[in-house]
Amino acid sequence: MTELSQTALLHELEPVVAKNLDRHLSMAKEWFPHEYVPWSEGRTFDGPLGGEAWSERDSTLPEVARTALIVNLLTEDNLPSYHHQIASLFGPDGAWGTWVGRWTAEEGRHGTAIRDYLTVTRAVDPVALERARMVHMTAGYSNSHDSSMLRSLAYVSFQELATRISHRNTGRITGDPVCEALLSRVAADENLHMVFYRNLLGAALEVAPDQTMRAIAEVLEDFQMPGVGIEGFARKSVTIALAGIYDLRQHRDDVVAPVLRQWDVFNVAGLGAEGEAARDRIAAHLDGLEQAASRFEEKRDARAAKLAARA
Numbered sequence: 033m034t035e036l037s038q039t040a041l042l043h044e045l046e047p048v049v050a051k052n053l054d055r056h057l058s059m060a061k062e063w064f065p066h067e068y069v070p071w072s073e074g075r076t077f078d079g080p081l082g083g084e085a086w087s088e089r090d091s092t093l094p095e096v097a098r099t100a101l102i103v104n105l106l107t108e109d110n111l112p113s114y115h116h117q118i119a120s121l122f123g124p125d126g127a128w129g130t131w132v133g134r135w136t137a138e139e140g141r142h143g144t145a146i147r148d149y150l151t152v153t154r155a156v157d158p159v160a161l162e163r164a165r166m167v168h169m170t171a172g173y174s175n176s177h178d179s180s181m182l183r184s185l186a187y188v189s190f191q192e193l194a195t196r197i198s199h200r201n202t203g204r205i206t207g208d209p210v211c212e213a214l215l216s217r218v219a220a221d222e223n224l225h226m227v228f229y230r231n232l233l234g235a236a237l238e239v240a241p242d243q244t245m246r247a248i249a250e251v252l253e254d255f256q257m258p259g260v261g262i263e264g265f266a267r268k269s270v271t272i273a274l275a276g277i278y279d280l281r282q283h284r285d286d287v288v289a290p291v292l293r294q295w296d297v298f299n300v301a302g303l304g305a306e307g308e309a310a311r312d313r314i315a316a317h318l319d320g321l322e323q324a325a326s327r328f329e330e331k332r333d334a335r336a337a338k339l340a341a342r343a
């Protein structure tokens with residue numbers, strides 16, 4: 033089977049992009065970051081304005097909530113890299129170009145809102161946060177899907193949903209209704225982004241089933257959260273998983289499986305040998321995730337029991 037070129041795919045999917053862009057614009061609710069930030073709680077910091085330096089005592093959030101908020105914010109901060117990736121793939125023209133701009137503007141709002149909240153409430157050390165942002169953005173972000181439109185669409189379908197869940201659960205764990213409301217608002221945006229990309233890839237499955245099935249298999253097999261380049265990410269993501277904010281069980285049951293179900297991956301008809309082989313890899317990957325998620329849950333339970341016994 034001959035593969036469709038990137039240009040042919042762009043052309044084939046253009047009407048789907050136009051339709052889903054309209055859908056997105058009709059569903060997206062306008063919201064304002066400044067309305068989600070408790071400004072009157074703010075105090076001037078040290079430095080040129082001679083206020084008070086941040087201290088550990090300023091923050092009332094649980095440690096794990098702060099870790100998750102930092103990871104979520106740094107992830108949003110790398111927007112220029114993500115923009116570069118999708119703008120290079122999708123191009124500036126027509127509905128594709130409009131989507132790139134709109135999506136970028138919405139994502140930009142997330143970083144603004146979360147940073148304002150963290151700074152005003154003194155939830156995290158602003159100096160450490162800024163230094164982490166500098167390191168993270170200087171490194172930038174790229175993944176092995178940069179050059180392939182189908183792999184990128186598959187990746188963002190999973191990633192937007194993963195981010196939605198991570199924001200939602202982070203909000204819950206802060207114990208601060210203000211933060212929870214903000215992160216729920218952000219999560220609602222991520223959900224619409226997921227739907228957009230998921231619909232697009234669903235259409236690609238019809239246009240180029242074998243090629244798309246292979247892209248899905250490849251993306252799942254090396255899926256990593258977009259924050260993977262953050263300093264200390266491995267340690268932070270264990271903390272986040274132990275707290276139930278984002279773990280393997282959620283990755284499998286709440287992200288990978290429902291997206292695959294929406295695409296009806298296991299019932300797509302008319303696959304060639306290559307598509308069938310890719311679908312087998314997807315099934316094997318789901319099984320592997322199931323085992324890994326169960327192992328993780330057992331370990332987490334054992335750890336919790338040990339901690340409880342000690343206390």
Ligand SMILES: [Fe+2]
Pocket residue numbers: 108138139142195222
């Ligand atoms: Fe976002």
Ligand SMILES: [Fe+2]
Pocket residue numbers: 139192195221222225
């Ligand atoms: Fe998003």
